Amino acid sequence: MDFSKELDARGLNCPLPIIKTKKALSELTSGQVLKVLSTDAGSVKDMQAFASQTGNELLGSEAQGSEYVFFLKKK
Amino acid sequence: MSQKKMALIASKGTLDMAYPPFILGSTAAALDYEVQIFFTFYGLQLLKKDLSDVKISPLANPAMPMPVPMPVLVSALPGMESMATMMMKQKIKSKGVASLEELRTACLESGVKMIGCQMTVDLFDFSHDQFIKETEYGGASTFLQFAGESDICLFI
Numbered sequence: 001m002d003f004s005k006e007l008d009a010r011g012l013n014c015p016l017p018i019i020k021t022k023k024a025l026s027e028l029t030s031g032q033v034l035k036v037l038s039t040d041a042g043s044v045k046d047m048q049a050f051a052s053q054t055g056n057e058l059l060g061s062e063a064q065g066s067e068y069v070f071f072l073k074k075k
Numbered sequence: 076m077s078q079k080k081m082a083l084i085a086s087k088g089t090l091d092m093a094y095p096p097f098i099l100g101s102t103a104a105a106l107d108y109e110v111q112i113f114f115t116f117y118g119l120q121l122l123k124k125d126l127s128d129v130k131i132s133p134l135a136n137p138a139m140p141m142p143v144p145m146p147v148l149v150s151a152l153p154g155m156e157s158m159a160t161m162m163m164k165q166k167i168k169s170k171g172v173a174s175l176e177e178l179r180t181a182c183l184e185s186g187v188k189m190i191g192c193q194m195t196v197d198l199f200d201f202s203h204d205q206f207i208k209e210t211e212y213g214g215a216s217t218f219l220q221f222a223g224e225s226d227i228c229l230f231i
Contacts, residue, residue, distance in 0.1 A: 013171040015102040019181050022105035040171075053106040 001060060001071050004032040010039045010067065017043045018050050021072065025056060028074045033059065036070040043068055080109045082222035084230045088117035090131040090163060090175070095231045096121070097178035103227070104185035112182075113218040114210075115192035118231075119199075122191050122206045126175050130160040183209050190217060 007024045009017040017038045024034055036047070044061065047070050051058035059071040081103045085096040096112050103110050114122050120129060133139050133150040139159075149155070167174065173181075182189070193212045196203070203212070222228050 011171045013173070015098050015105070015178075016171070016173050019101055019105050019185075022185075050106060 003035040080225040081227040082225040085118035088120035101181040110187040
């Protein structure tokens, strides 16, 4: 998937992946896609909640072993 | 949709109890909530400029996991509190959990309003220059005005 920016949140625990995602999104313009890498198993549910609460669309979410990859489209 | 609001009372000043208000505050702000935290009694310690005095105690805290079983009387020995705090901070770091400073900064950067309880300032003879400059001061009415309009309201 094409993306404009990548955020490496691996090794960080709750709530840092979400806080850093919010910050990274603020540097994008509407419609651009942010890729987020995480190792926090809680971030799967957290990212869904973040997307539904903030209106930034979660385009995709996949687990690769103990790593998680998310694609968020800025509102 | 109008902006959601969250009102918290932070009443405790130990390392473990400092986490919930700062985690929820910073995360709620990231989720576009307007957030106010009212720091009262021991919670006011969390607004001190220097957070290195914030400690955890194994005393009266039987649920705290210890590396070896520890009798209460041993936990009461001098230096045990500092040791427990040091060990907890190491654990926090090694697990990628944010430090209190980091979370408080995240709160401030995202516009979380920090209200210090003026009555507590008077009660313990504190002065405003001991606290971070972003602190606003007020009392119960200040909190209730915002809390009354809030969607989430928690006492911690």
